[in-house]
Amino acid sequence: xxxxxxxxxxxxxxxxxxxxxxxxxxxxxxxxxxxxxxxxxxxxxxxxxxxxxxxxxxxxxxxxxxxxxxxxxxxxxxxxxxxxxxxxxxxxxxxxxxxxxxxxxxxxxxxxxxxxxxxxxxxxxxxxxxxxxxxxxxxxxxxxxxxxxxxxxx
Amino acid sequence: xxxxxxxxxxxxxxxxxxxxxxxxxxxxxxxxxxxxxxxxxxxxxxxxxxxxxxxxxxxxxxxxxxxxxxxxxxxxxxxxxxxxxxxxxxxxxxxxxxxxxxxxxxxxxxxxxxxxxxxxxxxxxxxxxxxxxxxxxxxxxxxxxxxxxxxxxx
DNA sequence: GGCACTGCTGGGCAGAATGCCCAGCGAAGA
DNA sequence: TCTTCGCTGGGCATTCTGCCCAGCAGTGCC
Numbered sequence: 309x310x311x312x313x314x315x316x317x318x319x320x321x322x323x324x325x326x327x328x329x330x331x332x333x334x335x336x337x338x339x340x341x342x343x344x345x346x347x348x349x350x351x352x353x354x355x356x357x358x359x360x361x362x363x364x365x366x367x368x369x370x371x372x373x374x375x376x377x378x379x380x381x382x383x384x385x386x387x388x389x390x391x392x393x394x395x396x397x398x399x400x401x402x403x404x405x406x407x408x409x410x411x412x413x414x415x416x417x418x419x420x421x422x423x424x425x426x427x428x429x430x431x432x433x434x435x436x437x438x439x440x441x442x443x444x445x446x447x448x449x450x451x452x453x454x455x456x457x458x459x460x461x462x
Numbered sequence: 463x464x465x466x467x468x469x470x471x472x473x474x475x476x477x478x479x480x481x482x483x484x485x486x487x488x489x490x491x492x493x494x495x496x497x498x499x500x501x502x503x504x505x506x507x508x509x510x511x512x513x514x515x516x517x518x519x520x521x522x523x524x525x526x527x528x529x530x531x532x533x534x535x536x537x538x539x540x541x542x543x544x545x546x547x548x549x550x551x552x553x554x555x556x557x558x559x560x561x562x563x564x565x566x567x568x569x570x571x572x573x574x575x576x577x578x579x580x581x582x583x584x585x586x587x588x589x590x591x592x593x594x595x596x597x598x599x600x601x602x603x604x605x606x607x608x609x610x611x612x613x614x615x616x
Numbered sequence: 617g618g619c620a621c622t623g624c625t626g627g628g629c630a631g632a633a634t635g636c637c638c639a640g641c642g643a644a645g646a
Numbered sequence: 647t648c649t650t651c652g653c654t655g656g657g658c659a660t661t662c663t664g665c666c667c668a669g670c671a672g673t674g675c676c
Binding site for chain 2: 325365397445454455
């Protein structure tokens with residue numbers, strides 16, 4: 309899928325996103341055109357989805373994160389999805405194995421505010437039951453580099 | 463925390479990360495220096511953590527995602543954290559309310575491979591019990607823009 | 617009222633990077 | 647042997663960046 313040069317390029321971009329193609333080619337010891345071609349390929353293959361800004365919810369005033377497991381009434385999946393998608397505090401939603409189960413990531417302004425968010429999330433007809441786990445620590449923040457290294461060494 | 467201009471800037475960058483400061487200032491109808499100052503502030507405040515590449519694990523050959531809830535033996539937290547951090551397929555790890563509970567996001571090359579990953583994850587002394595939920599669909603991929611809009615309209 | 621401070625404007629400048637082009641070359645496969 | 651592919655190393659005009667400046671409006675303080 310990706311080779312070592314791709315891997316090194318992604319790592320380099322992850323460490324110093326500000327550097328341009330030219331600087332990257334210098335660091336990697338290859339020609340500029342090569343870096344450009346690799347980048348184009350990685351993006352068109354979908355390996356690199358983009359370079360959007362990584363926004364910290366805590367810095368926006370939402371320091372509380374929680375995960376909620378939802379049990380859904382049969383046949384209500386579509387409605388529930390639309391409902392959850394409309395709630396800004398729902399950052400992520402997955403449907404998982406086990407019928408009617410969904411897992412979503414929530415943020416809130418405070419523990420008290422989390423109650424409001426949960427009420428907004430579960431106050432919907434198709435949702436039968438919800439259990440919430442509040443995040444206390446985040447020892448491993450969302451990361452991808454170790455996986456990239458692994459993948460590039462095949 | 464952030465005002466409307468900040469919000470619009472973040473949205474713009476999220477939609478078209480490739481544009482530079484100059485083009486952004488044109489789109490937003492403000493001076494280039496203003497955009498530059500706002501960007502600097504957002505980054506130094508930590509609202510924008512960076513512009514690293516967003517890598518898709520599926521495109522790397524890891525199309526299977528799962529969430530695992532782990533129950534940890536008292537006092538083993540530190541060791542478990544270090545162990546999980548050393549596994550590339552662990553993309554994220556949180557400690558949550560409820561003593562000894564952790565939640566982690568895993569990826570694997572296939573459902574069969576997921577077994578290998580889970581064995582690697584839970585095959586560690588401090589972990590008492592683990593329950594895994596395989597992700598089938600991802601109706602709401604990790605997002606932040608709705609929250610940014612919300613936050614910028616205060 | 618007078619004053620300082622802050623943030624935005626609009627402009628200028630040299631230096632650097634980008635997007636795009638090309639010919640040459642070595643490795644791999646037909 | 648021939649063709650294809652990816653990488654190299656270079657050139658080119660255009661564009662953007664980082665950095666500077668003076669002017670000006672709004673705000674809060676004395």
